[in-house]
Every structure is written in C-alpha cells, then in structure tokens.
Amino acid sequence: MNVRFRCNGRAVEVDVPPMSRLLDVLREELRLTGSKEGCGEGECGACTVRIDGEAVMSCLVPVCQVDGASIVTIEGLGASVVHPVQTAMLQHGGAQCGICTPGLCMSAAALLERNPHPSREEARVALAGNLCRCTGYQKVVDAVCASLAPEGS
Amino acid sequence: MSAPVTALFRPRTLNDALKMRAEQPGATVMAGGTDVMVYIESGTLKPTAILDLWGCSGLRWQQSITGGQFHGAGLTCTDVLRSGQSHPLLEAAAATVGAVQIQNRATLGGNICNASPAGDTLPVWLALKAEFEVASVRGRRRIPAASFWQGYKKIDLRPDELFLGILIPPLFGHTHFRKVGTRLAQSISKVVFAGRYNPGVDACLAFGAVGPTPMRCLKAETALVAGAAVDDVVQLVREEIAPIDDIRSTAVYRRQVAGNIVRRWLTSL
Ligand SMILES: Cc1cc2nc3c(=O)[nH]c(=O)nc-3n(C[C@H](O)[C@H](O)[C@H](O)COP(=O)(O)OP(=O)(O)OC[C@H]3O[C@@H](n4cnc5c(N)ncnc54)[C@H](O)[C@@H]3O)c2cc1C
Numbered sequence: 016m017n018v019r020f021r022c023n024g025r026a027v028e029v030d031v032p033p034m035s036r037l038l039d040v041l042r043e044e045l046r047l048t049g050s051k052e053g054c055g056e057g058e059c060g061a062c063t064v065r066i067d068g069e070a071v072m073s074c075l076v077p078v079c080q081v082d083g084a085s086i087v088t089i090e091g092l093g094a095s096v097v098h099p100v101q102t103a104m105l106q107h108g109g110a111q112c113g114i115c116t117p118g119l120c121m122s123a124a125a126l127l128e129r130n131p132h133p134s135r136e137e138a139r140v141a142l143a144g145n146l147c148r149c150t151g152y153q154k155v156v157d158a159v160c161a162s163l164a165p166e167g168s
Numbered sequence: 169m170s171a172p173v174t175a176l177f178r179p180r181t182l183n184d185a186l187k188m189r190a191e192q193p194g195a196t197v198m199a200g201g202t203d204v205m206v207y208i209e210s211g212t213l214k215p216t217a218i219l220d221l222w223g224c225s226g227l228r229w230q231q232s233i234t235g236g237q238f239h240g241a242g243l244t245c246t247d248v249l250r251s252g253q254s255h256p257l258l259e260a261a262a263a264t265v266g267a268v269q270i271q272n273r274a275t276l277g278g279n280i281c282n283a284s285p286a287g288d289t290l291p292v293w294l295a296l297k298a299e300f301e302v303a304s305v306r307g308r309r310r311i312p313a314a315s316f317w318q319g320y321k322k323i324d325l326r327p328d329e330l331f332l333g334i335l336i337p338p339l340f341g342h343t344h345f346r347k348v349g350t351r352l353a354q355s356i357s358k359v360v361f362a363g364r365y366n367p368g369v370d371a372c373l374a375f376g377a378v379g380p381t382p383m384r385c386l387k388a389e390t391a392l393v394a395g396a397a398v399d400d401v402v403q404l405v406r407e408e409i410a411p412i413d414d415i416r417s418t419a420v421y422r423r424q425v426a427g428n429i430v431r432r433w434l435t436s437l
Contacts, residue, residue, distance in 0.1 A: 016176065033176045034208065034218065056206050057270060058354055069246070069272040075205040076273070077198075079176055080222045122268065143353030144267025 020081045022047070023091025033079035038062045040078045041088060049089035049117045053146070060145035063118035064088045070125040072144075089117035092124055099162040100124055109158035111149035119145045123159045135160055175217040182226030182303075185330060188219055190305045193327035195219040199227075199242060200273035202266070203282045227277065227332065230254070236337040241277025241330075248276070255296060255336060257362050260345035261289045267353040277331045283321045283381075284356075286416075288347055290317070290382035291362035294374035295343065299335045304328040310335070317381035341366030344433045348425050350416075358417035361429045365392065365437070373401075373430060378409040378422050385409065388430070398434045402427040 016033040019026065022045060029044045041047045041064070053059035055074050062073040065087040092098045100123040103109070110116040119142060126133055126141035133141065138159045139152075147155060177192060179185035189197075196215035198204045199222060207213035221227060227242030230251055239254070245262035248254045249271070254262075265274050265288050279289045280300065293300075293313035300311045302325055309329075316324050325331060344363045349355030360376040371389040376382040388404035411422035 032173065034173045034215075036205070036209075055209055057202060057266070060267070060269060063269055070269050071272050072202075072269045074209075075202055075270075077201055077205065077218075077220075079178065079218075079220060080201065082178075125268070140353070141268055144269045 016079060018078050018082045020083060021085040023087055023094060029078070031078055034077045036074050037064070037076040037078050037081055037086075038073040041073060041086075047088050047090050051114050051117060053114065058146070059115070060118040060122065061115050063121040063145065065121055065125055068125065068128070070122045070144075087121075089120060092120060098124060100127060100159060103158040103162035104155070107154050107158035107161060109150060109155040111147075115145055115147040115149075119147065119155060123162070126159070127162060131163060133160060173215055173218055177217070177219045179219070179221070179224050182224065182332070185219070185221060185224050185226070186303060186305050189330050190328045192217055192219060197221065197281075197330065199275040199278040200244060202270055202274045203278060203284075221277075221330075233335075236335050238333055238335055239276055240333040241275060241280075243276050245271035245274050245276075255292075255343075257292045257295060257343045257345050257364070258289065258336075261292045261347075261360075261362070264288050264347045264349075264352075270354075276334065280316070280334075281323060281325065281331050283317055283323050285320065285380055285382065286357045286360065286377040287382070288357060288360050288376065291360055291374035291376045292345065293334065294382055294384050295362035295364045295372045296336045296339060297372070299337075301332040301335065302329045303332050304330070308332070314384065320380035339364065339366075341369070341371075342437055346429045346433070348429070356416060359411075359422050359425045359429065361426065363430070363433060365434075368393065373405060375409055375426055377416075378411040378426055380410075383409065392434070398431055401434065402431045405430050 017030050019028045051061040053061035057072040057075045063070050064073045066084050093101050100120050122142050122145050138156050177188045179188050195217035197219045227240045229240045231238050245265045248262040279287045298313045300316050302309050342365045347357050347360045349357050357377045362374045365371045371392045373385045373388050385405045385408040388401050392401045406423045406427045411419040413419050
C-alpha cells in the first residue's frame with residue numbers, strides 16, 4: 016500500500032504492507048531510529064511520537080491509519096531550535112541510559128503545548144505512559160516543570 | 169512483523185462502513201487498534217482483511233438528544249475527557265484507561281466490543297443504564313448494556329453489524345467510580361467499580377474483573393434501596409460477585425476489595 020503523510024514537516028511516501036507498525040516504518044523505511052522499541056505492546060512509551068499533535072505509541076499504530084496525517088518524531092522535535100524540554104532534560108539530569116528519553120520528550124512536548132505550566136502532578140499523569148528504569152522520574156519531572164513551551168510549537 | 173493482510177477497507181462514512189461490513193463479514197474490525205494491534209503482534213489474531221473505522225467520522229461525535237446523551241463508538245477516551253460534556257462516571261473511567269498515549273487512540277466502541285471483563289468503561293454503562301446502538305444494512309437495534317455481554321468475550325453483535333454508539337438516559341443520584349490495579353496508569357484492573365445510588369428510588373452496584381462479564385449486584389442493590397445496613401449490603405456484594413484467581417489477582421483479594429470499595433463509598437455519603 017502507498018501511504019502518504021508528513022513526517023517532521025516533510026512530505027513522505029512509503030510503499031509498505033498496510034498493517035506495518037508505524038514504528039517499523041519510521042525506523043526501517045525512513046531511517047528515523049530515535050523512536051525506540053521497548054516492549055512492543057504499548058506499555059513502555061519508548062516509541063512515542065506525535066500524530067496530528069497527539070502523543071501515541073507508534074508500535075500500536077498501523078501505518079494505514081496515518082495516511083494523510085502529520086507526524087513528528089524526536090528527530091523533528093528539536094530540528095530547527097532545540098526544544099525547551101530537551102534543554103531542561105540536559106540541565107536537570109533527566110536522561111541517563113537514554114532509551115526512554117525520546118519518548119519522554121515527545122510526551123512532555125505534547126503536554127507543554129496544551130499546558131505550558133504543568134504542576135508536578137499534571138506532569139506525572141502526562142508521563143505515566145513512559146517507563147524509565149534509571150532516573151526514578153524525579154529529575155524528569157523537575158525538567159518538564161522547568162521547561163517553558165516555545166510559542167507556536 | 170506485519171500480518172499478510174490482503175484487503176483493507178477504510179470507510180469515511182457510516183453508510184459505507186455498513187456496506188463494507190455486509191460485504192466483508194469476515195474482516196477484522198479495527199478502531200484505535202490498541203487491542204487489535206496487540207493481538208496481531210502476539211499472534212493470537214491473524215487477520216487477512218481489515219475494516220478500519222479510525223477515519224470514519226460518522227462514528228466520532230457526541231450530542232444531547234431526546235432521551236439522553238449519545239456517544240459515538242469512535243470517540244476516544246481523550247475526546248471524552250476534553251469534551252467536558254460526558255457523565256463524571258465516564259470521565260473517571262476514561263482517565264484510567266492506560267495512559268495518555270493509549271487514551272488518544274482507545275475508543276469507547278473498542279472498549280465495549282473487546283469485552284474484556286476488566287474493561288474499565290464497562291461497569292459505567294451498567295451503572296448508567298446505558299443502551300447500545302448497533303446497525304447493519306438491514307437496520308438498527310438498541311440493546312440494554314446489561315444484556316450485551318453474554319459470556320466471556322462474547323457480545324450481542326452479529327457478523328454484519330457494527331457498534332454505533334451509546335445512549336445514556338438522564339439519571340439522578342450519587343455516583344462513584346473506583347479502579348484498583350497495580351499502579352494508577354497502564355494497569356489492567358484487579359477490580360473496577362461504578363456505582364449509582366438514588367436513595368429510596370434505585371441503585372446500581374456494577375463491577376468489572378470479578379466475573380466473566382461486567383456485572384451488577386442485584387440483591388445488594390435491592391437491599392440498599394430498602395434501607396439495609398451497609399454491612400449487609402457489603403456482605404451481599406461479596407456473595408454475588410464471582411471472581412477467580414488469575415495472573416492479576418486472587419478471588420479472595422477481589423472479594424475483600426469489592427466489599428471495601430462499596431463500604432467506603434456508602435459510609436462517605
Ligand atoms: C498498554 C495498554 C494499556 C491498556 N490499558 C487499559 C486500561 O487501563 N483499561 C481498559 O479498559 N483497557 C485498556 N487497554 C485496552 C484498550 O486500550 C481498550 O480496550 C480500548 O478502549 C480499545 O479501543 P480501540 O479503539 O483501540 O479498539 P480496537 O483494538 O480497534 O478494537 C477492539 C475490539 O473492538 C472491536 N470494535 C472496535 N470498534 C468497533 C465497532 N464500532 N463495531 C464493532 N466492533 C468494534 C474490534 O473488532 C476489536 O475486537 C489497554 C491497552 C494497551 C495496549
């Protein structure tokens with residue numbers, strides 16, 4: 016099936032089986048390997064990308080469902096200017112081994128766009144679908160609460 | 169790893185969806201895919217044809233109509249949370265489904281038709297006396313939520329039918345939702361409860377994950393409305409539910425917790 020969508024601002028077209036996982040298409044066809052596969056069943060959030068603004072697990076989305084959609088991956092998040100949440104993650108030590116970091120940044124970016132000044136509780140709820148086995152989450156929440164969403168992101 | 173799907177149908181309108189359903193009764197219906205994709209990945213489902221309802225706008229709407237509130241099958245949990253128009257019991261349930269990324273795709277119709285005994289919205293429909301609307305090219309039917317789940321993962325939906333949505337009648341009384349899982353997010357319920365109590369008039373004590381289908385505790389409800397002591401209502405709840413031991417919990421724990429939830433709620437009123 017030919018699927019057309021926008022990915023990180025660029026129009027792309029891929030010819031893949033319709034039920035291919037978006038995660039595989041991003042990694043294998045488009046060579047965007049920033050989105051990680053952790054569990055492959057929607058539990059861990061390492062594959063989080065944004066489809067039309069909404070954070071989703073790309074391992075659970077069949078590519079046929081993104082025909083005509085606009086996708087942003089971690090590669091597109093800080094493409095022109097580093098996203099404030101990325102800066103804050105660096106400043107606050109929010110990343111350790113790094114596997115969960117792209118997904119965390121995508122969930123955080125989606126949160127900050129709707130709610131530029133989240134409380135710690137709101138940040139925890141928004142990040143509850145992103146598992147991290149290193150940081151214990153405190154520094155991640157510190158980072159998210161310290162970042163200011165860029166205008167029009 | 170992708171399944172060898174040879175036919176894909178992506179209707180935009182409800183009429184097209186029903187036509188395709190009639191022509192392809194063997195196709196796997198998919199909405200947000202959060203259950204279907206997991207089944208495909210684990211090998212328990214090997215579809216050859218897919219009827220994808222994600223882009224079908226005729227299923228994704230919500231409106232007050234005569235006789236109550238209509239929720240289309242294609243509304244996601246996030247749609248429910250953002251609309252501000254849904255019943256607080258439904259909002260509470262939608263907020264506990266998975267995590268944000270799941271709520272952004274998980275549809276009400278998918279939760280209902282997947283028919284997991286632990287589906288978090290299911291006791292809500294019982295507590296709110298909802299009616300389900302299903303349709304085929306032959307016509308529409310309304311089914312009370314209480315008779316839709318006929319057995320473990322068995323629903324009253326014919327091979328040429330699609331689930332259209334839910335009608336919630338106007339109701340009164342106190343309501344309460346409580347989910348007990350291993351953690352707040354991303355956990356399947358060990359026990360899930362939705363209750364509604366209109367003193368002297370009626371009550372509904374509905375549970376999920378304590379039997380093969382979501383269920384009401386009819387004896388406990390009758391006792392409650394008749395003015396029985398909380399202890400007696402709790403006792404009846406523990407007798408009426410039919411929990412089992414499984415990977416998520418034990419029958420003993422579920423009985424204890426189910427009673428505790430009801431006791432805590434009723435004594436807080
Ligand atoms: C990580 C993770 C966490 C989860 N956590 C929870 C949780 O906490 N609580 C919970 O209740 N569930 C949970 N789920 C399960 C799932 O997200 C929900 O059941 C969701 O509501 C399913 O909706 P969907 O649109 O994704 O369904 P799909 O996967 O698209 O479909 C599910 C079933 O419904 C059928 N179906 C869908 N729409 C229709 C229709 N209109 N007509 C006829 N049949 C239809 C499909 O054929 C399929 O059998 C979780 C899933 C994952 C992967």
